[in-house]
Amino acid sequence: MTYCYQIAGIGDGLNSTYTGPISWNTKPSNWPIGFNEIMLFNLDEDMIENKDVSKASKENGVVVNVLLEMLKEQALKSVEPMQWVKPYQGVEYACANCTLRQGSNGNPNMFWTPWVKEKVEL
Numbered sequence: 001m002t003y004c005y006q007i008a009g010i011g012d013g014l015n016s017t018y019t020g021p022i023s024w025n026t027k028p029s030n031w032p033i034g035f036n037e038i039m040l041f042n043l044d045e046d047m048i049e050n051k052d053v054s055k056a057s058k059e060n061g062v063v064v065n066v067l068l069e070m071l072k073e074q075a076l077k078s079v080e081p082m083q084w085v086k087p088y089q090g091v092e093y094a095c096a097n098c099t100l101r102q103g104s105n106g107n108p109n110m111f112w113t114p115w116v117k118e119k120v121e122l
Contacts, residue, residue, distance in 0.1 A: 003031070
């Protein structure tokens with residue numbers, strides 16, 4: 001629905017009080033031509049998300065606004081997913097002493113990579 005989303009006080013938005021979609025100065029090179037920062041797709045008719053319908057009708061605009069409010073509601077309940085130095089989320093954090101995970105290229109900012117705490121024998 002949105003390319004980039006900021007949560008007040010988290011990550012790069014540490015000093016920000018804004019929660020919501022953020023604008024970019026330059027679109028990513030792989031971003032489809034004609035797509036905006038906020039999009040809506042009809043997955044029944046367009047499962048591969050080729051056609052942004054966010055502005056196709058007044059109804060779709062309402063859907064976008066409802067979904068953005070739901071996203072904001074969840075975002076305001078969230079915490080920063082990880083700090084880059086121990087104890088990460090604090091001493092009470094379940095993985096406060098885990099090894100810092102690394103992406104496949106050695107980049108610790110690869111937040112979608114899995115945690116591996118220790119080898120578990122089954």
